[in-house]
Amino acid sequence: MIKKKIIDGVRNIIGYKYDRRQVSWAIDLAYRQYIYDLMQMKERNYDFLIKEYQNQTVSYDSTKEVHYIDLPAAVVGLPTKEEGVIHINTATGADLDYYPMTIDDLEYSGGLDSSVVETHTGYMVVGNRIEFYNFNSAITKLNLDLAISFDDFDMTDDIVMPGGKDYDIVQAAINMLLQKRPMEKSDKYEQ
Amino acid sequence: MDIEDVVRFILWTTKRPKSERKRYLELVIWAYRDMCLNHVKDGIKVTKQAPTSINTVPFPDDMEDFVAVGEPVNGKFIPYSRRDDIIITTTVTGSIESLDPSDGEGVDINDQMNGGFSASGGANIYGYYRVDEENRRLFLNKQTRSEVILIYKTSGVKLSETTYVPKKYLKAIINFVLWQDSLGDDNKIGVSTQRQINYNHAIQEIKEREFSIDDLMDEIYRGNQLSPRR
Numbered sequence: 001m002i003k004k005k006i007i008d009g010v011r012n013i014i015g016y017k018y019d020r021r022q023v024s025w026a027i028d029l030a031y032r033q034y035i036y037d038l039m040q041m042k043e044r045n046y047d048f049l050i051k052e053y054q055n056q057t058v059s060y061d062s063t064k065e066v067h068y069i070d071l072p073a074a075v076v077g078l079p080t081k082e083e084g085v086i087h088i089n090t091a092t093g094a095d096l097d098y099y100p101m102t103i104d105d106l107e108y109s110g111g112l113d114s115s116v117v118e119t120h121t122g123y124m125v126v127g128n129r130i131e132f133y134n135f136n137s138a139i140t141k142l143n144l145d146l147a148i149s150f151d152d153f154d155m156t157d158d159i160v161m162p163g164g165k166d167y168d169i170v171q172a173a174i175n176m177l178l179q180k181r182p183m184e185k186s187d188k189y190e191q
Numbered sequence: 192m193d194i195e196d197v198v199r200f201i202l203w204t205t206k207r208p209k210s211e212r213k214r215y216l217e218l219v220i221w222a223y224r225d226m227c228l229n230h231v232k233d234g235i236k237v238t239k240q241a242p243t244s245i246n247t248v249p250f251p252d253d254m255e256d257f258v259a260v261g262e263p264v265n266g267k268f269i270p271y272s273r274r275d276d277i278i279i280t281t282t283v284t285g286s287i288e289s290l291d292p293s294d295g296e297g298v299d300i301n302d303q304m305n306g307g308f309s310a311s312g313g314a315n316i317y318g319y320y321r322v323d324e325e326n327r328r329l330f331l332n333k334q335t336r337s338e339v340i341l342i343y344k345t346s347g348v349k350l351s352e353t354t355y356v357p358k359k360y361l362k363a364i365i366n367f368v369l370w371q372d373s374l375g376d377d378n379k380i381g382v383s384t385q386r387q388i389n390y391n392h393a394i395q396e397i398k399e400r401e402f403s404i405d406d407l408m409d410e411i412y413r414g415n416q417l418s419p420r421r
Contacts, residue, residue, distance in 0.1 A: 118216055119195060
């Protein structure tokens with residue numbers, strides 16, 4: 001279901017005097033809570049959270065001597081090594097060439113055989129960009145699958161509401177909204 | 192099987208996240224190294240080495256354990272005899288090492304035995320060595336050739352090209368990795384013990400599979416005479 005329909009569905013329940021941005025924000029909070037609950041499950045599947053960003057340009061930081069990509073959107077702050085960057089692939093297909101890592105991994109493995117032997121590329125989110133280690137400099141474009149918040153999807157994006165949880169998410173959003181007055185047209189929406 | 196594919200296989204079949212990849216690669220490397228050094232015949236390298244000006248053979252960078260040094264005689268490898276009384280000091284001038292015969296350095300050992308090379312472990316007229324562990328080299332004495340054959344164990348892991356691991360070792364490697372992964376977690380002491388047992392079983396299976404008739408006869412001949420006992 002596209003994002004606009006989800007929002008309008010909620011507005012249909014609580015009244016159209018609630019602005020779309022207000023409703024989106026409330027749904028976003030509930031959506032993030034669901035993602036957190038998902039983290040507690042042993043077998044996690046994040047695929048339904050993904051928005052794909054294709055052909056993102058790889059740049060080189062000559063100061064830090066690392067290749068990087070600027071994040072095209074804010075990612076959900078997952079407490080795992082992925083940190084919201086679920087998959088990174090080249091344009092030609094999905095594989096395990098790119099895997100999430102941390103600074104600790106880099107520090108501990110420095111000088112060990114794995115750092116010499118491996119052909120795959122590690123990545124980590126640093127600030128608002130993704131940095132790569134053991135990167136193939138011949139690659140200039142990559143596809144990113146990011147877990148972004150509900151609020152950051154475009155109105156025309158198709159969002160997969162998790163089966164069995166869509167009611168809970170919508171209900172939580174409604175409960176939050178009913179505690180707030182609807183936004184007036186003169187109200188400023190702070191980004 | 193590419194060693195990186197082994198990592199991928201383990202992550203997937205044990206439902207580990209791909210963020211564990213780097214750590215598991217290090218564990219797989221360790222597992223294969225342990226097998227090559229202690230349990231299986233993989234990783235043995237045979238190379239020709241030219242002794243240095245002071246008649247030493249430096250250990251190659253990939254050498255993990257010394258096996259033998261010798262030379263070819265009539266198409267067969269004849270190992271040198273180990274002599275721990277060979278003088279392994281050198282005379283250093285500046286940064287250059289040399290051998291001072293007045294200190295016994297580099298002087299040929301002169302054992303009066305029957306001529307030529309004898310059987311493995313026997314005393315020869317030619318071909319002795321002593322291991323200088325501290326400086327990672329061998330001191331040779333009375334070899335007859337300008338190049339010697341060095342046999343040693345490597346870790347089995349190639350640092351500059353792809354390492355391929357025989358699939359028959361996969362079970363042992365997985366058990367080793369899971370065993371090591373559970374160490375350091377006090378809540379998993381029982382689990383780690385069980386995994387260590389599983390690893391030992393897997394190694395035993397490999398050894399039994401690779402134990403040939405020749406190996407069996409060698410073991411019999413090692414401690415037995417061929418003549419019947421009455």
